[in-house]
Amino acid sequence: GQNIDQPTEMTATEGAIVQINCTYQTSGFNGLFWYQQHAGEAPTFLSYNVLDGLEEKGRFSSFLSRSKGYSYLLLKELQMKDSASYLCAPLDSNYQLIWGAGTKLIIKP
Amino acid sequence: DGGITQSPKYLFRKEGQNVTLSCEQNLNHDAMYWYRQDPGQGLRLIYYSQIVNDFQKGDIAEGYSVSREKKESFPLTVTSAQKNPTAFYLCASSPQGEVNEQFFGPGTRLTVL
Numbered sequence: 712g713q714n715i716d717q718p719t720e721m722t723a724t725e726g727a728i729v730q731i732n733c734t735y736q737t738s739g740f741n742g743l744f745w746y747q748q749h750a751g752e753a754p755t756f757l758s759y760n761v762l763d764g765l766e767e768k769g770r771f772s773s774f775l776s777r778s779k780g781y782s783y784l785l786l787k788e789l790q791m792k793d794s795a796s797y798l799c800a801p802l803d804s805n806y807q808l809i810w811g812a813g814t815k816l817i818i819k820p
Numbered sequence: 821d822g823g824i825t826q827s828p829k830y831l832f833r834k835e836g837q838n839v840t841l842s843c844e845q846n847l848n849h850d851a852m853y854w855y856r857q858d859p860g861q862g863l864r865l866i867y868y869s870q871i872v873n874d875f876q877k878g879d880i881a882e883g884y885s886v887s888r889e890k891k892e893s894f895p896l897t898v899t900s901a902q903k904n905p906t907a908f909y910l911c912a913s914s915p916q917g918e919v920n921e922q923f924f925g926p927g928t929r930l931t932v933l
């Protein structure tokens with residue numbers, strides 16, 4: 712079956728760095744998306760990885776290892792507004808997104 | 821401004837009533853999707869449509885119905901056959917192509933009393 716595994720909740724301090732891990736098992740693989748979702752709001756796109764390696768975009772970076780079925784989202788210089796859920800979503804062989812339950816990130820001053 | 825609209829933001833219905841959630845987009849996207857989100861769970865795909873007058877069942881289509889008569893619109897009807905309809909419903913759209921980010925509407929929170 713298809714499975715996505717992310718930590719349920721993480722806590723970090725304002726100004727620090729946090730890494731949110733995601734492991735996945737899917738029927739085929741066509742890349743992986745990360746989305747941010749604030750409570751009660753819609754998810755918004757953060758990144759897409761299809762090749763192994765690190766993609767950097769400002770304070771956010773995303774890493775992919777296809778052979779390990781593993782990705783992480785790295786958030787630097789944390790701000791209070793980064794408090795949100797972060798959703799890992801690989802694309803399967805049918806190009807359908809398989810959504811993880813998300814990691815709730817709590818930022819403390 | 822281009823975007824996706826869903827209305828209303830909050831919706832209350834009595835058990836046994838059908839209810840239709842609206843989703844409109846002016847992004848000229850071909851594909852549209854309906855998801856359901858429950859606390860502690862990932863988004864689950866209800867229905868999707870890649871072209872006008874065509875749609876496909878997702879993982880949890882039972883108790884739901886959709887139509888795609890216009891490119892801009894993809895309404896979802898939650899029927900009385902849906903056993904646990906109370907949830908947060910999200911509509912999304914994406915451009916044509918297999919790998920494209922999905923753009924989401926603000927969502928409708930449906931509560932069935």
